[in-house]
Amino acid sequence: xxxxxxxxxxxxxxxxxxxxxxxxxxxxxxxxxxxxxxxxxxxxxxxxxxxxxxxxxxxxxxxxxxxxxxxxxxxxxxxxxxxxxxxxxxxxxxxxxxxxxxxxxxxxxxxxxxxxxxxxxxxxxxxxxxxxxxxxxxxxxxxxxxxx
Amino acid sequence: xxxxxxxxxxxxxxxxxxxxxxxxxxxxxxxxxxxxxxxxxxxxxxxxxxxxxxxxxxxxxxxxxxxxxxxxxxxxxxxxxxxxxxxxxxxxxxxxxxxxxxxxxxxxxxxxxxxxxxxxxxxxxxxxxxxxxxxxxxxxxxxxxxxxxxxxxxxxxxxxxxxxxxxxxxxxxxxxxxxxxxxxxxxxxxxxxxxxxxxxxxxxxxxxxxxxxxxxxxxxxxxxxxxxxxxxxxxxxxxxxxxxxxxxxxxxxxxxxxxxxxxxxxxxxxxxxxxxxxxxxxxxxxxxxxxxxxxxxxxxxxxxxxxxxxxxxxxxxxxxxxxxxxxxxxxxxxxxxxxxxxxxxxxxxxxxxxxxxxxxxxxxxxxxxxxxxxxxxxxxxxxxxxxxxxxxxxxxxxxxxxxxxxxxxxxxxxxxxxxxxxxxxxxxxxxxxxxxxxxxxxxxxxxxxxxxxxxxxxxxxxxxxxxxxxxxxxxxxxxxxxxxxxxxxxxxxxxxxxxxxxxxxxxxxxxxxxxxxxxxxxxxxxxxxx
Numbered sequence: 001x002x003x004x005x006x007x008x009x010x011x012x013x014x015x016x017x018x019x020x021x022x023x024x025x026x027x028x029x030x031x032x033x034x035x036x037x038x039x040x041x042x043x044x045x046x047x048x049x050x051x052x053x054x055x056x057x058x059x060x061x062x063x064x065x066x067x068x069x070x071x072x073x074x075x076x077x078x079x080x081x082x083x084x085x086x087x088x089x090x091x092x093x094x095x096x097x098x099x100x101x102x103x104x105x106x107x108x109x110x111x112x113x114x115x116x117x118x119x120x121x122x123x124x125x126x127x128x129x130x131x132x133x134x135x136x137x138x139x140x141x142x143x144x145x146x147x148x
Numbered sequence: 149x150x151x152x153x154x155x156x157x158x159x160x161x162x163x164x165x166x167x168x169x170x171x172x173x174x175x176x177x178x179x180x181x182x183x184x185x186x187x188x189x190x191x192x193x194x195x196x197x198x199x200x201x202x203x204x205x206x207x208x209x210x211x212x213x214x215x216x217x218x219x220x221x222x223x224x225x226x227x228x229x230x231x232x233x234x235x236x237x238x239x240x241x242x243x244x245x246x247x248x249x250x251x252x253x254x255x256x257x258x259x260x261x262x263x264x265x266x267x268x269x270x271x272x273x274x275x276x277x278x279x280x281x282x283x284x285x286x287x288x289x290x291x292x293x294x295x296x297x298x299x300x301x302x303x304x305x306x307x308x309x310x311x312x313x314x315x316x317x318x319x320x321x322x323x324x325x326x327x328x329x330x331x332x333x334x335x336x337x338x339x340x341x342x343x344x345x346x347x348x349x350x351x352x353x354x355x356x357x358x359x360x361x362x363x364x365x366x367x368x369x370x371x372x373x374x375x376x377x378x379x380x381x382x383x384x385x386x387x388x389x390x391x392x393x394x395x396x397x398x399x400x401x402x403x404x405x406x407x408x409x410x411x412x413x414x415x416x417x418x419x420x421x422x423x424x425x426x427x428x429x430x431x432x433x434x435x436x437x438x439x440x441x442x443x444x445x446x447x448x449x450x451x452x453x454x455x456x457x458x459x460x461x462x463x464x465x466x467x468x469x470x471x472x473x474x475x476x477x478x479x480x481x482x483x484x485x486x487x488x489x490x491x492x493x494x495x496x497x498x499x500x501x502x503x504x505x506x507x508x509x510x511x512x513x514x515x516x517x518x519x520x521x522x523x524x525x526x527x528x529x530x531x532x533x534x535x536x537x538x539x540x541x542x543x544x545x546x547x548x549x550x551x552x553x554x555x556x557x558x559x560x561x562x563x564x565x566x567x568x569x570x571x572x573x574x575x576x577x578x579x580x581x582x583x584x585x586x587x588x589x590x591x592x593x594x595x596x597x598x599x600x601x602x603x604x605x606x607x608x609x610x611x612x613x614x615x616x617x618x619x620x621x622x623x624x625x626x627x628x629x630x631x632x633x634x635x636x637x638x639x640x641x642x643x644x645x646x647x648x649x650x651x652x653x654x655x656x657x658x659x660x661x662x663x664x665x666x667x668x669x670x671x672x673x674x675x676x677x678x
Contacts, residue, residue, distance in 0.1 A: 010231035020416040040662035046675075056671055063242050071403070074235045078399035081228060081381040084390040089380035095365035099224055099380050106231045107437055113238050113434045118426060120248075126423060129673045 038143035046136050055128045062120050070113055075100055156487060160495035163317065164341075168502070171333045171383070172326035175634045181327075181535045184678075187514050187675065188417040189255040189328035189605030190677075192405075194423045197336060198430020202415050203509040204335030206233075206406075207439055209291045209463030215440070217466025218533035219447025220459050223368070225385055226447055230440035232402030237436065239407045242303030243427045246422035247584050247671040248413055253678055255511075256413050256576060257519040260583045263663045264591040267523050272598040276575035277410040280568055281512035281603060282549065284409070289315060289553030292501045294467065294561065295494075309554055316550035319505045322383035324539040328418060331506045338503035340369060344440060345496045349470070349489075350442045352477040353449035358628050364445070367452035377452070394633045398566055401637030402645060408576030422674050446470055453477070471497075484645070509542055509549075516541035559622065566635050567609060574601030576639040578648045584671060586652075589663045593652030600647020603638055608636035 004026050081088055081099065088099035184190065193201070213235065218226030257273035281408040292315045293308035331417040357364045372378040385395040396511055406412060416425040450459060453476050462468040463668035474493040478485035502655055517538035556564070582589045608631045609615065615622050618631030633639075652659075670676055 020677055040666065043669050046669045046673075050667060052673070055565055056668070059672060064167070067239070067242055070235065070238050074231075074403055075396075075399070077231070078228070078396055082385055082395045083554040085382040089376060089382075091376075094362040095369065095379060096362065097376075097379055100365075103224070103227050106235060107441060110234055110238055110433065111437060114241060114430055117241055118430050120425060121423075126204055132669075132673040133675045136669060136673060 034122060042139045042143055043137065046132065046139070051128065051134055051135075055125055055132060058120075058124050058128075062117070062124075066070045066113060066117065070109065073109065074106065156491035159496040160491055161498045164495060164499045164502075165333065168322065168330075168337065171337070172322055172330040173352060175329045175333060176326045181533070183254065183538075185329070185517070186327035186535045186538060187414065187510075189332050191418060191420055193418045193428075193549060195419060196431055197332070198415060198419050198424070199435065200339040201207050201332045201378055202339075202412065202419070202428060202432035203435040203439070204339035204342070204503050205411060205415060205501065205506075206286060206436060208504045209295060209497050210287070210561055211440070211443065211469055212342065212346075213295070213467045214465075214495060214561065216299060216443045216447040216450060216471040217459065217463075218384070219444065220450035220454070220469035221466040222384040223374070223448075224381050225371060225383050226443055228381065228385070228399070230401070230443055232399050232405075234433075234437050234440050236403045236406035237429065237433045239404065241433065243415055243581065244407045244413070244423045245429045247417040248480070248580075249419070249422045249425035249669045250674045250677045251584075251667060252413075254417060254564050255514050256408075256580065257515070259551050260579055260594055263583055263589070263660065263667050264594050269591060270519045270523045270593050272595045273576070273579065274515045275521070275522070275601045276571070276598050277515040277524055278545075279606075280408070280572045280576065281410055281508050281515070282545070282552070283509050283564060283571060284411075284568040285545070285549040285588040286552045286556050287561050288501055288505045288508070289549055289567060290556055290559060290564065291561045292498070292505075293553065295497055295501070301651065305557075308557060312553045312557075313349035313550055313561070315502060316507060316546045316553070318502060319509050320543050320546035322502075322506045323509045323542045323550070325606040327535075328414075328510060329376070331503075331510050331523055332418060334506055335503045338499045339435065340495050341388075341499055341594035343435065345493060346446070348447075349474060349477065349493070350445045353445055353453070353473070356449075356453065356477070361445075363447055364452055368407050368597060370450040370544045371455045372451055373456070390632050394635060397570075397638035399633040401570035401573050401635055403565060404573035404577055404637075404641060408570075408572035408580065409569075410515060410572075410576070411507045414506075414514060416513045420500040421678070428595050432619035445460070446473060449473055465561075491592065505549075509545055512545050513538045513541040515670045516545070524654070563614060563634065570635055570640060571602065571605045573637060574644040575599075576601075577641075578644040582648050582652075583667065586650060587649070587661075587668075588659045589664075590652050590655040590659050592658060593648045593650075593659075596651030597644055597648025600651070601644025604643045605636045605640035608633075608640055612636070624627070 041088070042069055080102075088097065090098045092098060211230075215226055215233075217598045218229065220226070232564050232595050248256075248259055251262060255274070256277055257270045260273050260533050261269045281522045290314050296311040297308050322334060329358035334578065350382065353364070354361075355365070362514060369375055369378045377383060385391050417427070419425050419428055447469065450473040454469065459466055459469045459472060471490055471493045474487045474489040476483055478487070480486050521537050521541070575598050578601055579594050582597060583594060611629060611631040612634055614630070614634050615625075615629070617627040618624065631639075
């Protein structure tokens, strides 16, 4: 038997495949039998905690402006390429024109955004997220143990 | 093409098939058929391995042959494709990769269904995943058939048909025997081959022009007969406002579609953590970006060395530009160097198609078995092993793809790929983003959002000039064309988002606060991730 945690894919229950390497361990599920809303309360509690709100706002403060900037830069580039061919054809140096620079600029900014995102996540989020992960898992385990 | 080319290319290709079949047998020894193993390859690939596999999964023959061919024929306008295909990865990196790794188990539907009433959501998302995969699969099969006809000189219909059947049979063998583990290794081998081939050709082109990129551009512009216009946008997508909107529509579909492709999303489950998923995307962005930069050199190189006229004479869509360039760089037709290079490029193109096709088949068989079969047959039939169902599904999808591939033989490959991206961006992306980021999203919103993107995108294609109403249409004889654009993205992507919002605000039941909290906490911290 499993409890109705959607993450543990209730559909697969009884199919005899949960013995895979990384799959959910049956012992945990047994401990949860007949449990009320304990684990759900844990997630609500973690969601309201200051530590989690900090991780979430760090993620959002980086990602929302980032997506806004690169999407508008890309859409602007596509729209300009189809509506202002004259501007795009203006030569800059030798055979290289504005369009070529803008296209190569898209490649360059993509690499830069990738680097910035990976760096931000590594330095500003990973540690805090990992701590929260263990704390949350401890809490859900505690709920399960207490009700047994 | 001479007999030498064909023999050598066939030999190299057989070697690739032998090696990949060897890999399949090797990795599937001593494996019990657990779902974890079959769908996710045990989740223990390293970020670098997964990065190469993602690149191998993503860079199809349409990229290798198609984009450089478009650049060779139309100059700058071909480059617009590669920019879209690359920038799309920022959407994946920023919004999708880590969160999906943390929340899901095997498929896209896992992420959405965890917050919602499971059955309707799984059926909706599973259906759209299979639809996207089949469209993409047909594009690759058609590409394989065309490629054989072009490269091996078998212009006959029979050679094309047998290639489609052969590719289909091979992919079913890879997927049903080896699962995700074999598919991943095939994609890694293919990515290494593809990058190696592209680097070799790029170096040869640059050596020919003494490392002078400016000189390369000038020569290309001169030989094209269009002069400066060859280096600026407008040769293919210039003209009236319909062409402009069509191009903007394609651009949107390319940049938003990648994050909704089921076979790309399922790759994130093959690494142990969200951090590893992020690092694999960084690897793949490096590889894919480097590859598209090289296709620019190859495309303009083909225009400068081979010339657009010769390319067009060989294949009107430009698909043979790179093989012809290889022939010329190796010393010309009849020379030993030319023969070898040409055969290598042809073999790499085959390898590319096989690897992409295997990845898509695996993802769609997962959707069928894990989402559709599990939801639809749960109560009535006696429990069967999910992996057995997935293996059967792989065979079934193979048969469907072979049949559709034979039917759609004359359709343009680039169009089919663009269509698959448009459907993915309209049906899969809105529901994925809403369920990750919107606390008020409900079951009805999820279902509406999927069908509200899927149905319009397919209907708009049916009413587009691609299907009827013009000389190049699929059915030139009839006219039910009511929609002017070839790519539906500009209309259907906003409709998908709108339908999801509308479904949510009109639903009677409120969103489940606790389940949203769980999704949010899990997606950002990785708590309880499998």
